[in-house]
Amino acid sequence: MARIAFILLCHKDPEAIVDQARRLTATGDYISIHFDARGGRAAFDQVRQGLKDNPNVTFAKKRIKCGWGAWSLVQASLYAVEAAEEAFPRATHFYMVSGDCMSIKSAEYIHDFLDKQDVDYIESFDFFESDWIKTGIKEERLTCRHWFNERTHKKLFDKNLWLQQRLGLKRDVPSDIQVQIGSQWWCLRRRTIEWILDFTRSRKDVMKFFRTTWIPDETFFQTLVRHLVPENEINARTLTFLMFTDYGMPVVLYNDHYDLLVTQDFMFARKISPDATELKKRLGDLFAAKGVEFQISGEGRSLFKFLTDRGREGRRFTQRFWETESSLGRDRELLMIVCKKWHVAKRLVAKIKEHTDVPCIEYLFNEEDTPLPDLGGIEKSLEKRTRHRRAWVRMLFDYFETNRMVVCLDSDALDLIRDFYNDRSSTRLLEIDCAFSDSYLEGHAKRVGLAGDQTPQDAMERLLPTIRADITHEHDAIRDAKFENIERISQSNTPEENAHAIARFLQISDEDALKIAKADHLFHD
Structure with missing residues (x-):
């Protein structure tokens, strides 16, 4: 039977992290935690203290400061993956989650789902040919070197990008890999994780390349899985349900979203509001339940779009x-x-x-x-x-x-x-x-x-x-x-x-x- 090692990246709310770890390990699964160094030592100690007696919990051996869009997110994931691979030899799958994620199915259902197909679940589409990137820079994510974070040092980020384009400084992608892109919320088999860790130790050139790409958490694991795993063993989808608003922001889920969530063809969902205490309790009880049957309808995203579009009456008064x-x-x-x-x-x-x-x-x-x-x-x-x-x-x-x-x-x-x-x-x-x-x-x-x-x-x-x-x-x-x-x-x-x-x-x-x-x-x- 499948046993999951959850890879948890988090940076705040230590009490909620402790609750999440206890809930996910109560049914026999494991969890490996990287708590962002920006979160402070006191909060991290609170998490460790709350989970010290749980043998199904481990921590990344090194904590680093993480920044959105930066290599640090991938590095933190690798630290947590390495710790999980070493600590939990019986884990069959490794599932990436965040502190905002919660299960929307029972553990029994999730294990049965993973047992049915011997595949990796990860979105992975050709970086250059697909239209996965809707806004912002595209090829420049890879062909330019990014040393500054757009969110914390936007002027330096823009100046660095402009200067490389002005001087014609354009690097090549490593010749033997085909860069892929997709959601960072993946579920990979143990064998795949072992291949990835071996690859990171032997291919320093590829690691050097990705360290200065922009938003590598959407390309690194996606590319390596396609490079290492036969195509017929990859299901190019995420098992985590998430929606975005018209403004590109993740939709936050509240207490009244329970019925919608449990009918979606996904195992987890994000982002759950910190204030959605009733939703968290109901989903937590559901995760531990036995014999639950789910009616999958899968209309969540189209229903959200329909409901949010209501009342918006676009009018134009002049000719195109x-x-x-x-x-x-x-x-x-x-x-x-x-x-x-x-x-x-x-x-x-x-x-x-x-x-x-x-x-x-x-x-x-x-x-x-x-x-x-x-x-x-x-x-x-x-x-x-x-x-x-x-x-x-x-x-x-x-x-x-x-x-x-x-x-x-x-x-x-x-x-x-x-x-x-x-x-x-x-x-x-x-x-x-x-x-x-x-x-x-x-x-x-x-x-x-x-x-x-x-x-x-x-x-x-x-x-x-x-x-x-x-x-x-x-x-x-x-x-x-x-x-x-x-x-x-x-x-x-x-x-x-x-x-x-x-x-x-x-x-x-x-x-x-x-x-x-x-x-x-x-x-x-």
């Missing part, structure tokens, strides 16, 4: 630079059907095609595979269609050789609707008001990644009112915008009532409009 000379045309009329239930709008469009000669395009800004003519590539991606929205729709008018055209939009497309209303062309809008059952909303949540098949029912029940309110907000926003030439049909209306609105929208006879309104199963799910 590529649209300043682009108009649909003064003599043209764009007819927009707005509906959250896409299948309802598509049924209506099918009937419009049957009874009129107006060209109709379904959700052209929402569905990648919407049937479209070849217009030179602009139709290939949703991003291109949306970015060049007016030029794109104008090309459709030209292609169909028409001055009237119907398009379908989602109810969340307020910015698109507003933009088309601001054009010189004529614009009409038909809003479809549908009923939303709980079963439909559950399916919608799963389709957009807010929930999964294994999402607990109580979590789903808390989510549905939020989704329902969000849809209501979208329709309210459209009505509050007070657009001209707007018509509405509703699931609660009779076909005759809806026919009058359709007739005005399409400017057709009431007789033809009624044929459209009587479409079979128009509002059925």
Whole structure:
């Protein structure tokens, strides 16, 4: 059975560190601790005193001062790994954690998980080819030498980087290694750890190279594992769940995140708030529990994004630079059907095609595979269609050789609707008001990644009112915008009532409009 040696890097809160170490070792696992030298001697002594009688605890033989983005973080990890490898010969896996991490599964579940596959769990993607780095310097992390820390000596960091670039000082990566990048929260097998430690002793050139790279904790272990371990024995993922805000800061987890955390396909999570005492207690009890079954849904990140995005209504009041000379045309009329239930709008469009000669395009800004003519590539991606929205729709008018055209939009497309209303062309809008059952909303949540098949029912029940309110907000926003030439049909209306609105929208006879309104199963799910 798997037995884990946790590698803990910490720098504060000695009482919490003692509690964490006791909890992680209570089920037979081990822990090796590096307590940052910046944390002070008194705090470190408090940790040692609190754990002195625990045989499953060891400490790095040397303490150093650690700095974010610096080699010291890797060196501290190596000190703790060396101590664990020596002290715990029965450890089968080595798992990197911090003082902000907590388990979100039982120890029994984690051990069974690790026993199922003989692999290392570590994110490792090609440094130069992947898009793992979103902001800041990239190649310069490696090709320049970094002697100063950006956070503590930013002017010196920037001056050093500028000077090397100005003088053309660019070093090569060691020729036999392919640098990888990924999360610093890994879980490696004992054999892999032994290979890494042997490598650090024999390859002084590689060690010298990484000592002056920037943020090496995202590249050092990732690179060495790929260099030393066969590819089929690496699972390029982290077992630690973490999320980031729009500003690149780690999301802090509180007491009310328990239900979300335990359904994620991860073993640990960070960052747990120091004030989340109830969450810590519940997760601590869970770690020691036996026979617990977990329903894995894995929608945590998409759900967080959805909830944080609510209430943010992006508005823009001027044209994009590529649209300043682009108009649909003064003599043209764009007819927009707005509906959250896409299948309802598509049924209506099918009937419009049957009874009129107006060209109709379904959700052209929402569905990648919407049937479209070849217009030179602009139709290939949703991003291109949306970015060049007016030029794109104008090309459709030209292609169909028409001055009237119907398009379908989602109810969340307020910015698109507003933009088309601001054009010189004529614009009409038909809003479809549908009923939303709980079963439909559950399916919608799963389709957009807010929930999964294994999402607990109580979590789903808390989510549905939020989704329902969000849809209501979208329709309210459209009505509050007070657009001209707007018509509405509703699931609660009779076909005759809806026919009058359709007739005005399409400017057709009431007789033809009624044929459209009587479409079979128009509002059925």
